[in-house]
Amino acid sequence: MAKILKSTDLECFQQQGYVRIPEAFSPVDALAMQDFIWDKLEEKCSILRSEPNTWDKHVTGLNKSAENTIYSDIASQRMCRAIDDLLGEGTWEIPKKWGSFLVSFPQKLNHNWTVPTNHCNGIPWHWDG
Template identity: 30%
Template sequence: MSGILSQKEIEQFITDGFIRIDNAFSKEVAHAAVDILWNDIPFDRANPGSWSEPVVRLGMYAQQPFLDSVSSPKLEAAFDQLVGKGKWLQRGSVGTFPVRFPSDKLPNDAGKHVDASFPGDEADNYLKWRINIKSRGRALLMLVLYSDVSEKDAPTVIYKRSHIDVAKLLYPEGDAGLSFMELAGRLDELPEREVARATGDAGTIYLCHPFLVHSAQAHQGETPKFMAQPPLLLRNELTISDSETGYAPVEQAIRLALH
C-alpha cells in the first residue's frame, strides 16, 4: 500500500495543513460504532425532543469497529507517507467524541484552538497540557467522521495554513512550549486565514498537521454529528533540524515556517 497519497496531496498537507481521505473505512464500520456510542448517550435516539444539550462528550472506545476505523492498510500507508515509517504508534482506542446535536443553544467549546499533546504540571487537567515545536507525543490530528456531515451538521472549521503561524509562535518557546490555554490566548494575534469545513460521508478522515488551528461550531442540521478527534501518537518527537535521513512532510511543514 505504499504511495497511497499523491505528490499533490502531500504538498497540500505541507502548505495547507491537512488532507481529506474519502472511504478511509466502510459505512458498516461507522454504523456499528455509532450504535455503540448511542448506548452511552442520555437521550432517546428515536425522540429528537429529548436531545436537550448541544454537545455530549464521550470517552475512549476500544471495541473493534473503532479500531477498524483507524487501522486500515490505506490509512496506515498514509501515516507512513506523512510521518515516516516506524515513527508513529498504532492506536489501541479511539476518542474523545464530542457528539453534536441540533440545538438553539450555542456549544461552549467553539473557540479556536490547537490540540495539546503532552501533560504539563497537572496531568489530569487538559487545559494545562502543552504543545511544543517538536510536537512531542502527537504526529497528527485526525478528524474521523462516523456520520455524514454536511455544511449544516456542525463541521469542524479548519484554518488553512494556520499550522505555519503556530509553528512560528512555538519556536521561541523551546522544548517547554506553551500550554493549551496559553496558545489559545494568542491565536487571535495570527493572520486571518481562509477556512475549510470538515464535511464528508461517514468513513471520511481528515489528517491534519498537529499545529493546525480549528474550531467547533453550532449544529444547524437535523441529525446528530458523530466525530472523533484522536491524535496519531508519535513514538518520540519530530525532527526539525540536523536530520541525516531527510524530513517527513509533517516536519517539512514546520521547517517551511521557520525558514
C-alpha cells in the same frame, strides 16, 4: 507500497491541518461505529437517535468508551497507509487508544452568533476536522 494520499492531499494537510481519507474503513465498520456511538449517547446523555429534540445537550465523556474493541476498526490497512504517507513508513505505531469521536450537535441560541476572532487567552479560532 502504493501511496494513499496524493500530493494535493499532502498540501491540504500542510496548509489546513487535516486531510480527508475516503474509505478509511469499510462501510460496515463505519456503521458499526455509528451505532456504537448512538448507543453511548443514549446511555450516557439520554440522547436518542430518533428524537432530535434530545440533541440539545453538550456531549462529554465519550472518550471513556475508547477502550471498546469497536475503535480498533479505525486502524484499517488504508488508514494506516495514509498515516504512513503523512508521517513516514515505520515512524509511528498504531495507538492502543485512538481517543474518541467528537460529537457536536447544533445548539439553540437566543442571540445571534458569529465566529469569534479570539478565544482562549488570545489564541485564534480553529476547527477540528
